[in-house]
Amino acid sequence: MSTTEHNSHNAHSEHSEYIDSDTGKMGMWLFLFTEIFLFGGLFIVYAVMRSKYGEDFHQAALELNAFIGATNTVVLLVSSMTVAMSLTAIQKDQKNLAIGLIFFTILLAGVFLVNKYFEYGHKFSLNLYPGSDVMRNLPHGEIMFFGLYFLMTGLHLFHVVVGGILLTIIIFKIKSGRINKEHFLLHENGALYWHLVDLIWIFLFPLLYLIT
Amino acid sequence: MNNQTSTAPLNYLNHQTGLWSWLSSSDHKRIGLLYFYCIVTFFLSAAVLGLLMKIEKVAPGQTIMTAQTYNAMFTLHGIIMIFIVVIPGLAAVFGNLMLPIMIGAKDVAFPKLNLFSFYLFFGGACLALYSQFANGHAPDTGWTFYVPYSAEASSNVVLALTAAFTLGFASILTGLNFIVTIHTMRAPGMTWFRMPLFPWSLYATAWIQLLATPVVGITLLMVIAERTLHVGFFDPKLGGDPVLYQHLFWIYSHPAVYVMILPAMGVVTEIFPTFSQKPVFGYVPIALSSLAIALVGYFVWGHHMFTSGMSYESRWFFSLLTFLVAIPSAIKVFNWLSTMYGGSVDLQPPLLYAISFIFLFTIGGFTGLTLGAVATDIQVHNTDFVVAHFHYIIFGGMGFGFFAAIHYWFPKIYGRLYHIRWANIGWGILFTGFNLLYFPMFIMGIQGMPRRYYDYDPKFQLGQTISTIGAVILFIGLITMISNLIYHAKKGALAPANPWHGVTLEWQIPSPPPHENFDEIPVITKGPYVFDNPYTK
Numbered sequence: 001m002s003t004t005e006h007n008s009h010n011a012h013s014e015h016s017e018y019i020d021s022d023t024g025k026m027g028m029w030l031f032l033f034t035e036i037f038l039f040g041g042l043f044i045v046y047a048v049m050r051s052k053y054g055e056d057f058h059q060a061a062l063e064l065n066a067f068i069g070a071t072n073t074v075v076l077l078v079s080s081m082t083v084a085m086s087l088t089a090i091q092k093d094q095k096n097l098a099i100g101l102i103f104f105t106i107l108l109a110g111v112f113l114v115n116k117y118f119e120y121g122h123k124f125s126l127n128l129y130p131g132s133d134v135m136r137n138l139p140h141g142e143i144m145f146f147g148l149y150f151l152m153t154g155l156h157l158f159h160v161v162v163g164g165i166l167l168t169i170i171i172f173k174i175k176s177g178r179i180n181k182e183h184f185l186l187h188e189n190g191a192l193y194w195h196l197v198d199l200i201w202i203f204l205f206p207l208l209y210l211i212t
Numbered sequence: 213m214n215n216q217t218s219t220a221p222l223n224y225l226n227h228q229t230g231l232w233s234w235l236s237s238s239d240h241k242r243i244g245l246l247y248f249y250c251i252v253t254f255f256l257s258a259a260v261l262g263l264l265m266k267i268e269k270v271a272p273g274q275t276i277m278t279a280q281t282y283n284a285m286f287t288l289h290g291i292i293m294i295f296i297v298v299i300p301g302l303a304a305v306f307g308n309l310m311l312p313i314m315i316g317a318k319d320v321a322f323p324k325l326n327l328f329s330f331y332l333f334f335g336g337a338c339l340a341l342y343s344q345f346a347n348g349h350a351p352d353t354g355w356t357f358y359v360p361y362s363a364e365a366s367s368n369v370v371l372a373l374t375a376a377f378t379l380g381f382a383s384i385l386t387g388l389n390f391i392v393t394i395h396t397m398r399a400p401g402m403t404w405f406r407m408p409l410f411p412w413s414l415y416a417t418a419w420i421q422l423l424a425t426p427v428v429g430i431t432l433l434m435v436i437a438e439r440t441l442h443v444g445f446f447d448p449k450l451g452g453d454p455v456l457y458q459h460l461f462w463i464y465s466h467p468a469v470y471v472m473i474l475p476a477m478g479v480v481t482e483i484f485p486t487f488s489q490k491p492v493f494g495y496v497p498i499a500l501s502s503l504a505i506a507l508v509g510y511f512v513w514g515h516h517m518f519t520s521g522m523s524y525e526s527r528w529f530f531s532l533l534t535f536l537v538a539i540p541s542a543i544k545v546f547n548w549l550s551t552m553y554g555g556s557v558d559l560q561p562p563l564l565y566a567i568s569f570i571f572l573f574t575i576g577g578f579t580g581l582t583l584g585a586v587a588t589d590i591q592v593h594n595t596d597f598v599v600a601h602f603h604y605i606i607f608g609g610m611g612f613g614f615f616a617a618i619h620y621w622f623p624k625i626y627g628r629l630y631h632i633r634w635a636n637i638g639w640g641i642l643f644t645g646f647n648l649l650y651f652p653m654f655i656m657g658i659q660g661m662p663r664r665y666y667d668y669d670p671k672f673q674l675g676q677t678i679s680t681i682g683a684v685i686l687f688i689g690l691i692t693m694i695s696n697l698i699y700h701a702k703k704g705a706l707a708p709a710n711p712w713h714g715v716t717l718e719w720q721i722p723s724p725p726p727h728e729n730f731d732e733i734p735v736i737t738k739g740p741y742v743f744d745n746p747y748t749k
Contacts, residue, residue, distance in 0.1 A: 019322065022396065023321050023322075023396045023397075027321065027322060027388055027389075030391055031388060034422055034425070037423055038426040038429055038430050040427065041429075041430030042430060044459075045434070052453075130442055130443040136450070139451075140451025143444055143451050144444070144445065144451050147437075147441075147443035150441075
């Protein structure tokens with residue numbers, strides 16, 4: 001049993017600044033699975049309720065503005081593209097381009113939030129929110145629809161905000177050089193997360209807006 | 213420092229000192245011990261609650277507490293035992309302590325995330341406690357949080373739900389960490405089928421943690437939304453469906469049973485070969501049956517709801533699948549027994565616990581089939597029979613697996629030996645008390661004693677009294693076992709590196725292990741259970 005080598009435990013902390021890229025990416029993919037399962041629970045409730053109250057869902061969906069929904073879909077799709085482009089840029093060592101593209105992505109996330117703000121605001125002005133008196137007197141299926149609408153888009157909104165924060169952190173890390181041509185794991189994982197935000201919306205949009 | 217190391221080599225316990233070095237350490241072994249102390253503390257307090265409930269039932273009528281207190285007690289007992297003790301238990305404690313060593317790695321894949329999961333766990337546990345003592349009433353819904361009661365009860369249900377959500381998140385991150393660790397950090401030469409079987413069981417467990425826990429997470433969030441925003445998914449007055457809640461809840465909570473039991477199976481699978489000095493019988497079937505249990509276990513949740521209103525076809529379907537899970541479990545039991553057959557069996561405390569694990573688990577498993585069959589389930593649903601069944605599985609299975617694990621790895625963890633005779637005595641008391649406590653509940657359950665009642669018909673007097681006596685004996689056994697371990701963790705004789713003549717990697721390094729586990733990452737050239745004796749050839 002050697003005694004000198006036990007003192008070398010500092011080597012450990014020196015390594016941990018950069019996690020091996022394959023390992024880190026695998027962790028992220030697994031985390032994304034859990035996110036999908038998290039939303040999966042809501043999709044199950046949606047499926048059950050829609051099969052029970054198909055007609056009410058149709059009626060309630062007429063209240064949603066498909067134009068704003070479609071705009072937000074395009075916004076998120078484009079933002080997914082820009083975040084992917086920024087990753088290619090950092091791999092080609094084009095720091096400023098990468099930062100610009102992420103900045104643009106965050107800007108699009110902002111546009112999404114503003115649209116959502118107007119949508120929610122409109123619903124609230126009509127007293128269409130869970131627990132309101134108007135809502136309580138609607139047919140059962142419509143109550144379920146709006147409950148799902150708020151919970152699903154609300155949880156998605158929370159993910160948009162988290163994604164935005166993550167992208168902001170990435171900008172700062174690119175600036176400080178901690179994300180660079182060799183080490184871009186966080187950048188890649190952030191982009192993966194952003195794609196998930198986009199992906200979930202791709203399912204939410206038709207299920208909520210396009211069933212009229 | 214060098215003078216000191218020449219006499220006693222530094223290890224993970226003493227290479228850094230001070231409370232902060234423990235609270236901020238991302239060393240998997242230290243995190244494992246933090247979990248260990250937390251979980252044992254919670255286990256003992258919830259065990260006291262269990263004892264109090266049993267004392268209440270020593271005689272018919274109100275004995276020491278009111279009905280409302282009793283309801284709060286079984287809720288707290290359930291929440292602590294399930295979410296804080298049993299689900300994280302073996303994976304977080306012994307998974308953290310032993311998994312990286314057993315696969316020849318220096319740590320888990322994401323050490324900092326590991327520490328973060330611990331604090332999430334700790335925060336969730338504190339929140340669960342807080343929900344009991346904050347303003348208002350302690351939750352009285354039972355650990356299952358069934359709607360509509362959980363959506364309407366005036367007690368602190370939201371806090372308890374948030375606690376369960378947080379604990380679930382910690383569990384997800386631990387599972388994620390273990391999957392990536394097992395995929396990417398096995399020592400060179402350690403192929404999948406050269407990996408010891410405890411890591412295999414942790415691997416299956418981790419997948420369940422990862423894929424099932426988010427579902428309960430969102431379900432608990434929906435109940436919170438139900439209470440705070442009145443969305444009404446589970447409220448029939450608004451068009452919702454309470455049975456839907458039960459589906460969503462059990463989609464997670466049944467697989468969670470396998471999160472509890474699979475690592476315990478993994479532990480005893482390590483113990484049988486070591487104390488028989490013989491390779492494990494049927495390595496590949498054991499490894500794959502873990503995955504089979506994880507997979508099939510995902511599709512049996514409906515058997516909790518045979519009386520809740522389900523179609524004939526779905527009851528038939530879930531009953532069939534429930535019976536199918538018994539097959540991989542039975543494969544394991546067969547393999548453990550065959551491993552001992554013809555080996556040089558050394559009846560040390562870990563093996564005693566492992567053998568009683570088989571005994572109790574088998575009783576729990578067979579009564580599980582009674583519950584899985586639709587006709588008999590309707591007879592015994594919501595009776596003490598169910599309570600006895602899952603205590604045989606969870607306490608007799610996971611609990612005894614945990615005790616087996618601590619008696620097996622104790623010399624490795626602390627570098628000290630416990631007192632063998634006292635460990636055996638503790639085991640004897642514990643085992644006797646356990647059966648006295650729970651076996652009468654099977655009989656009373658068949659006779660119609662409902663679960664979760666603080667009072668009972670005088671005709672159950674005899675069985676209830678035996679059960680209470682069993683609870684007291686069980687508690688004495690716990691104290692005997694734990695005091696033996698606590699005392700000898702500091703004062704015991706120094707343990708050699710390999711006191712049990714095990715052959716897996718953790719026995720090839722010093723006790724306690726050095727901070728970095730291995731001076732040099734080992735290269736694996738053979739399977740995990742190759743003993744240096746005639747059986748190997």
